[in-house]
Amino acid sequence: MRIVRVLWGLFFLFMLLLNSCAGEKEAVPDDPYFKWQFALHNPGGKYSLPWVFFRTRMQEVALNEDVDIDAPEAWQLTTGSRGVIVAIIDDGFHYRHQDLIDNLWHNPGETGVDAKGNPRENNGIDDDHNGYIDDLVGYDFVFDDADPDPYIFDGMDQSKIAPYNHGTGCAGIIGASGDNARGIAGINWKVSLMYLKGGAQGDPDREDYASRGRAQYTARAIRYAADMGARVINWSGFVSTATPEEFEGLKEAIDYAAEKSVLLVIGAGNSALNLDEIEDPRTVVERFNMLSHPNILRVACVDLEGNLETYYSYGRKFGSNYGKKRVDMAAPGAYIPTTRIMSNGQDGYCLFAGTSAATPIVAGVAALVLSVNPNLTPSEFKELLVESCKPAESIRDMVRSGGMVNAYQAVTKAQEMGKK
Numbered sequence: 001m002r003i004v005r006v007l008w009g010l011f012f013l014f015m016l017l018l019n020s021c022a023g024e025k026e027a028v029p030d031d032p033y034f035k036w037q038f039a040l041h042n043p044g045g046k047y048s049l050p051w052v053f054f055r056t057r058m059q060e061v062a063l064n065e066d067v068d069i070d071a072p073e074a075w076q077l078t079t080g081s082r083g084v085i086v087a088i089i090d091d092g093f094h095y096r097h098q099d100l101i102d103n104l105w106h107n108p109g110e111t112g113v114d115a116k117g118n119p120r121e122n123n124g125i126d127d128d129h130n131g132y133i134d135d136l137v138g139y140d141f142v143f144d145d146a147d148p149d150p151y152i153f154d155g156m157d158q159s160k161i162a163p164y165n166h167g168t169g170c171a172g173i174i175g176a177s178g179d180n181a182r183g184i185a186g187i188n189w190k191v192s193l194m195y196l197k198g199g200a201q202g203d204p205d206r207e208d209y210a211s212r213g214r215a216q217y218t219a220r221a222i223r224y225a226a227d228m229g230a231r232v233i234n235w236s237g238f239v240s241t242a243t244p245e246e247f248e249g250l251k252e253a254i255d256y257a258a259e260k261s262v263l264l265v266i267g268a269g270n271s272a273l274n275l276d277e278i279e280d281p282r283t284v285v286e287r288f289n290m291l292s293h294p295n296i297l298r299v300a301c302v303d304l305e306g307n308l309e310t311y312y313s314y315g316r317k318f319g320s321n322y323g324k325k326r327v328d329m330a331a332p333g334a335y336i337p338t339t340r341i342m343s344n345g346q347d348g349y350c351l352f353a354g355t356s357a358a359t360p361i362v363a364g365v366a367a368l369v370l371s372v373n374p375n376l377t378p379s380e381f382k383e384l385l386v387e388s389c390k391p392a393e394s395i396r397d398m399v400r401s402g403g404m405v406n407a408y409q410a411v412t413k414a415q416e417m418g419k420k
């Protein structure tokens with residue numbers, strides 16, 4: 001009997017050891033949709049994506065193993081920190097989504113109660129004297145109020161306002177609560193997300209579909225983020241109309257953010273163009289795509305097989321922009337499960353794609369890096385993200401790094417630099 005007990009004891013010890021070794025390799029969250037977050041962990045093969053993402057039919061996806069950012073490996077080292085503030089500039093947000101609410105940034109100067117005992121968050125007073133009244137979670141620069149809500153003019157009828165998903169999609173990728181047994185896992189399980197509404201597709205003074213005023217609103221949002229302690233800004237957008245003065249104002253705001261050590265992660269755009277070929281910009285979009293401030297990191301998009309994303313619509317070629325000089329790196333941006341608002345205002349999930357989805361993947365990795373090493377200078381920070389990319393033959397000559405952002409290598413490198 002004694003020998004049996006000893007053998008059992010040895011067996012349990014062995015299993016314990018095996019488990020702890022496995023645990024050192026990767027951390028897997030309990031969020032039910034994590035198994036479809038292939039950009040974070042790509043097992044290869046063919047998968048059917050289910051109805052939860054509101055497709056009319058099952059979606060077949062082909063994958064190449066390891067076309068991902070190695071998130072489970074990185075999560076073994078860090079799952080993020082509430083101390084890291086990421087600002088998202090977009091066209092409004094459903095920030096009360098149950099998978100986002102725990103990672104909502106709160107402006108400390110607009111919390112608690114004022115001298116009269118009224119809550120600072122809705123007393124109608126700019127308690128922290130930053131120029132914005134009751135800005136608890138960020139700001140709506142389009143409608144000039146403290147609620148960066150997800151409602152925009154729907155682009156068809158100026159009087160009609162519809163919920164819009166783009167910003168909520170970016171937020172989920174960067175920082176949906178991880179390991180909370182709900183929905184998806186953000187790249188950061190814990191983080192503080194600041195919400196800045198810089199456009200509303202068809203705001204009242206628009207001339208065409210693209211918002212006028214976007215350059216101005218975004219410039220103010222960038223300054224707000226820099227003043228309020230964000231170290232990373234995700235801007236999966238662009239400007240297509242701006243006066244020369246407005247465009248200059250945008251550039252000055254980006255320089256201001258650089259002085260405050262803020263990295264601006266922006267999308268390369270989805271016109272299937274080589275941005276390096278722009279020499280003499282004629283349009284505002286071209287000028288935008290030429291911006292080359294040291295604190296701008298421009299992101300291209302690859303599909304889950306590792307190729308630059310391309311697709312055809314009405315016989316026209318679309319897909320990720322690229323450029324060995326002007327685009328810093330790629331990230332997976334196809335079939336990305338993320339948070340959304342339903343048309344009735346309820347929480348939901350959907351699939352997101354394009355450089356708009358690849359951009360928050362890089363911003364999310366940048367935030368993970370800061371959680372282990374907050375002392376990096378902006379140039380160290382950006383170069384670390386470039387140097388820690390995983391090389392990929394398919395995009396070697398299309399982006400500066402020659403590869404895809406990699407969370408595990410970036411975090412490891414940031415930790416090593418922190419020890420020096």
Ligand SMILES: [Ca+2]
Binds near residue numbers: 127132
């Ligand atoms: Ca304020």
Ligand SMILES: [Ca+2]
Binds near residue numbers: 110120121124127
């Ligand atoms: Ca107030």
Ligand SMILES: [Ca+2]
Binds near residue numbers: 145146
């Ligand atoms: Ca609003």
Ligand SMILES: [Ca+2]
Binds near residue numbers: 031176177183
């Ligand atoms: Ca979750």
